[in-house]
Amino acid sequence: MDATQILQAVLYILNPLSLHENTTSTTPAPQSPPGPSPKIASHSAGSSDALALSLPRMLFMLLSASAVWDWAKLLLIGALVEGLRRTLRTAWDKFNKSLWVTATFEFDDHAADWLMHWLSKKKAFQSARDIEVSTRSGTIDDLGDNDNQEAEDNVVFLPSTAQTYSLWYKRCYIMISRDRVMNGGPFGRPKDYIQIRMLTRSPALLRELLREARKGYKAANEHLIEVSVAEDGDRWRRVVMQTKRSPSSVILDPGVLELVLNDARDFLSSKKWYADRGIPFRRGYLLHGAPGAGKTSMIHTIAGELGLSVYILSLTVGGLNDNSLKSLISHLPKSCIVLMEDIDAAFTRSIKRDILDPEAHPPSSSVPEDNGDASSNAVREMQTGGVTLSGLLNALDGIAAQEGRILFATTNSYGALDPALLRPGRLDLHVEFHLASTYQAKELFKRFYTCAPSEGSSHLAVDDEKTEADSGSGDPGANSLPSPAGAPYPSGTIPMPEGVSSVYPGGSVHDSRASNISEKQVAALAERFAEIVPPRMFSMATLQGYLMAYKTRPHAAVDEAALWVQKKTKDRLVPASASRTDSSGGVTVAGRSPVADRSP
Numbered sequence: 032m033d034a035t036q037i038l039q040a041v042l043y044i045l046n047p048l049s050l051h052e053n054t055t056s057t058t059p060a061p062q063s064p065p066g067p068s069p070k071i072a073s074h075s076a077g078s079s080d081a082l083a084l085s086l087p088r089m090l091f092m093l094l095s096a097s098a099v100w101d102w103a104k105l106l107l108i109g110a111l112v113e114g115l116r117r118t119l120r121t122a123w124d125k126f127n128k129s130l131w132v133t134a135t136f137e138f139d140d141h142a143a144d145w146l147m148h149w150l151s152k153k154k155a156f157q158s159a160r161d162i163e164v165s166t167r168s169g170t171i172d173d174l175g176d177n178d179n180q181e182a183e184d185n186v187v188f189l190p191s192t193a194q195t196y197s198l199w200y201k202r203c204y205i206m207i208s209r210d211r212v213m214n215g216g217p218f219g220r221p222k223d224y225i226q227i228r229m230l231t232r233s234p235a236l237l238r239e240l241l242r243e244a245r246k247g248y249k250a251a252n253e254h255l256i257e258v259s260v261a262e263d264g265d266r267w268r269r270v271v272m273q274t275k276r277s278p279s280s281v282i283l284d285p286g287v288l289e290l291v292l293n294d295a296r297d298f299l300s301s302k303k304w305y306a307d308r309g310i311p312f313r314r315g316y317l318l319h320g321a322p323g324a325g326k327t328s329m330i331h332t333i334a335g336e337l338g339l340s341v342y343i344l345s346l347t348v349g350g351l352n353d354n355s356l357k358s359l360i361s362h363l364p365k366s367c368i369v370l371m372e373d374i375d376a377a378f379t380r381s382i383k384r385d386i387l388d389p390e391a392h393p394p395s396s397s398v399p400e401d402n403g404d405a406s407s408n409a410v411r412e413m414q415t416g417g418v419t420l421s422g423l424l425n426a427l428d429g430i431a432a433q434e435g436r437i438l439f440a441t442t443n444s445y446g447a448l449d450p451a452l453l454r455p456g457r458l459d460l461h462v463e464f465h466l467a468s469t470y471q472a473k474e475l476f477k478r479f480y481t482c483a484p485s486e487g488s489s490h491l492a493v494d495d496e497k498t499e500a501d502s503g504s505g506d507p508g509a510n511s512l513p514s515p516a517g518a519p520y521p522s523g524t525i526p527m528p529e530g531v532s533s534v535y536p537g538g539s540v541h542d543s544r545a546s547n548i549s550e551k552q553v554a555a556l557a558e559r560f561a562e563i564v565p566p567r568m569f570s571m572a573t574l575q576g577y578l579m580a581y582k583t584r585p586h587a588a589v590d591e592a593a594l595w596v597q598k599k600t601k602d603r604l605v606p607a608s609a610s611r612t613d614s615s616g617g618v619t620v621a622g623r624s625p626v627a628d629r630s631p
């Protein structure tokens with residue numbers, strides 16, 4: 032009996048009609064009176080009997096030697112077909128793979144950015160009808176005209192996860208796709224990947240493409256620096272592509288910026304010198320002192336000058352502990368600046384800013400004082416995070432262990448730092464920042480009113496004769512903005528709407544009403560301004576804040592400065608830093624430098 036017959040037998044047995052026929056034909060039904068009920072009873076009884084009779088027979092048939100052999104044959108054929116299918120599939124995959132060069136990049140990786148930028152220049156992407164729009168920064172920022180609204184809003188276009196883009200590169204067919212994978216199961220974090228496939232057997236072309244992409248990306252972002260921050264305690268996320276800050280925009284006392292910049296430059300170019308002498312190739316800088324004195328600004332300027340990305344690490348960020356700190360450090364790129372802001376915050380257990388910058392927090396300020404009660408203890412606990420001193424020291428050594436990295440640490444509480452942190456080899460050069468000197472106040476004023484004119488702006492005309500006074504109000508254009516009642520606002524300021532407060536005395540509008548005064552006039556006003564502002568009393572940030580209220584009114588800025596100083600002096604406590612007036616011109620440099628060594 033072959034398999035077909037067995038199948039027929041099975042179907043025959045399972046078919047109730049055939050059972051019925053079978054029963055009626057083989058066992059004649061006993062004579063019974065007509066009526067529906069006995070018929071049904073006889074039918075169901077016959078079926079179950081037949082089933083009972085057929086099951087052993089069926090089992091016998093299924094298990095008989097020839098049937099088993101037939102089953103085995105069926106299985107064998109099936110296995111052979113499946114085996115063949117898989118072999119062909121593997122062979123095809125291998126053949127297919129041998130035709131392509133494939134590279135996969137994590138979407139957060141730099142190489143993915145190069146590729147995105149490269150792709151953005153290609154017609155295939157520009158004419159794509161399925162793209163993703165995002166406001167994440169730093170990917171493709173030049174898809175359209177730079178002066179259009181897209182660029183202003185930082186809108187970027189990304190390859191859609193649903194589409195594969197095909198194009199030609201040096202006569203080679205390329206496919207680029209973006210995939211999203213859930214890391215850690217369906218509830219995990221989604222991770223995006225970019226995959227590029229090139230129809231070629233040589234990986235050299237891929238390298239060429241990547242080199243070209245990197246070159247294009249770097250050229251397009253020459254004027255920008257990348258700023259990344261530690262996120263979720265254990266990974267870096269680029270937050271912004273920042274315009275490079277020009278050295279002239281950071282006003283420090285003469286020589287300070289140059290000293291640190293040259294030192295960092297010299298360090299980066301002396302790898303061999305360090306290696307020949309067996310000295311670990313590392314350099315750390317500690318910038319400390321008054322808040323708002325330009326520490327962060329100086330670091331960003333140096334990053335721009337050296338063309339390095341900045342990785343900001345705040346030790347008080349939630350979820351950070353020794354292990355995640357170590358992991359973050361190990362994920363830093365080769366050449367970069369690591370910025371550890373407020374390095375004291377994790378260990379000092381107090382907010383010390385008020386001591387250095389009392390004008391920033393007058394007595395009426397709502398900043399809680401550290402009086403040792405339960406609530407301030409809770410604040411301290413939040414601040415301390417999970418990083419221990421030894422964990423931080425290991426991290427600092429880890430930063431140094433990776434070549435070409437420069438560490439900048441900032442603090443407002445130099446005295447609170449552990450000597451182990453300050454020793455040379457971890458933080459080599461210590462630079463102290465003070466509140467603004469007379470020189471800085473003067474230079475700040477000059478820079479504020481002599482910036483390069485922007486398009487459509489009348490800022491800084493060189494006509495000496497045309498002064499603020501010419502406009503009749505000492506403030507050209509000040510009265511050009513009518514109030515809702517129709518009358519002009521006094522002095523060109525726009526009153527704050529109800530419920531809106533500002534750290535500045537009032538708002539004012541920009542370019543269209545800018546002053547027409549010459550550099551010579553600005554210099555004279557700057558002299559007067561610097562004479563009015565007492566040295567070492569206000570931070571540069573505070574002076575900048577004051578001038579912001581007089582964006583287009585330099586004369587008024589000078590005229591009203593004395594009153595402002597008087598008011599601020601009244602508002603604040605006697606500054607702790609006033610007694611520390613420093614003849615070095617605002618910045619003390621220590622470490623391997625001509626000035627005294629402050630490190631232990």
Ligand SMILES: Nc1ncnc2c1ncn2[C@@H]1O[C@H](COP(=O)(O)OP(=O)(O)OP(=O)(O)O)[C@@H](O)[C@H]1O
Nearest residue numbers: 280281282283322323324325326327328571572575
């Ligand atoms: N020396 C300076 N020259 C020019 N601008 C300055 C200077 N110092 C501060 N500013 C301005 O003040 C603001 C704050 O400066 P910055 O963040 O660099 O100060 P900081 O010393 O790092 O402060 P903090 O200790 O609070 O972080 C910036 O807008 C910056 O432009």
